[in-house]
Amino acid sequence: MNKINEDMSVSKSNSSLLLPTESIDKLIFKVLDSPKWLKAQQDFNDSKTIYIIGNGGNLAVADHGSVDITRLSKKLAIAPGSGIVATSVIGDSSIDTWFLNWLKAHLDVQSDTEKSKSMIIGISSSGTAKNICSCLSYAQSQSLKTLMISARELNDINHPFNCVELGTDYYHTGEVISLFLFYQLIHGSGSECPSISQKVGKPSFDRLINV
Numbered sequence: 482m483n484k485i486n487e488d489m490s491v492s493k494s495n496s497s498l499l500l501p502t503e504s505i506d507k508l509i510f511k512v513l514d515s516p517k518w519l520k521a522q523q524d525f526n527d528s529k530t531i532y533i534i535g536n537g538g539n540l541a542v543a544d545h546g547s548v549d550i551t552r553l554s555k556k557l558a559i560a561p562g563s564g565i566v567a568t569s570v571i572g573d574s575s576i577d578t579w580f581l582n583w584l585k586a587h588l589d590v591q592s593d594t595e596k597s598k599s600m601i602i603g604i605s606s607s608g609t610a611k612n613i614c615s616c617l618s619y620a621q622s623q624s625l626k627t628l629m630i631s632a633r634e635l636n637d638i639n640h641p642f643n644c645v646e647l648g649t650d651y652y653h654t655g656e657v658i659s660l661f662l663f664y665q666l667i668h669g670s671g672s673e674c675p676s677i678s679q680k681v682g683k684p685s686f687d688r689l690i691n692v
Contacts, residue, residue: 502654509658510646517645518631522669524626524643528600531558532587532620533663534613535604538656540567543604546663554672559587580616588623600626603681604659606652608635608644617642629658 525531531550533543539688544562551558561567561583570579580603588596601620603613608631617627618641627642632655634646645662649655664674680686 484584502651525666526670530599532562532601539604542656542660554667561662580612597624602628604630606632
C-alpha cells in the first residue's frame with residue numbers, strides 16, 4: 482500500500498511540472514477535418530508562390546515554414562524573416578503597415594496571372610493582428626489566395642478571408658501546431674516530408690562523427 486501511495490505521489494508531482502496545453506492531437510485532427518482546412522490545402526496546391534507572415538514567435542514559424550516549403554515542395558515560399566528586411570521596411574513605414582509594404586514590393590513585379598497563382602498565409606495568436614489582417618485583405622483584393630491561422634477560436638469575429646482556428650489558449654501550442662500545419666500542406670500537395678531514418682548514413686547527417 483505504501484508503494485502505491487508513493488507511486489501516486491510521484492505521478493501527481495510529475496503532472497504538476499508538465500507544460501499546460503490542450504491535447505495537441507485532438508486540436509490538429511479537428512483542424513484537418515474542417516472545410517476551411519480543405520480549402521487552405523486546395524489553395525496551397527493551386528499556388529506556385531507562397532508568402533508567409535507572423536509577429537514575434539509566429540514570424541520564426543513563418544520563416545521556418547517558408548524554408549521547408551521551398552526545400553521540400555515544388556513551390557517558392559517567402560517570409561520576411563531577416564532582421565535586416567524587417568527593420569528596414571519598418572523604418573520606412575510603421576509596425577502596422579510593414580507587412581503590407583513588403584508584400585506590395587513583391588507584387589509590383591508580378592503579372593496578374595502570377596498573382597492568381599500566389600497565396601499568403603498569416604499566423605496570429607489572436608487572429609486579429611492589424612498588420613496581418615490588413616495585409617491579407619489587400620492580398621485578397623489583388624486576387625491572391627489567403628489564409629489566416631489563428632491560435633484562438635474567433636467565435637463572432639468573421640474575417641473576409643479564409644481563417645483556420647486552432648482552438649488553443651497557449652502561445653506555445655499555437656506555434657507548435659502552426660509549424661506542423663506547414664508540413665501538412667507540403668504533404669497534402671503530394672511532396673514528401675522525409676524521416677530522420679531516411680537520412681541516416683548520408684554525408685549530410687552525422688557531421689560530427691569521425692568514421
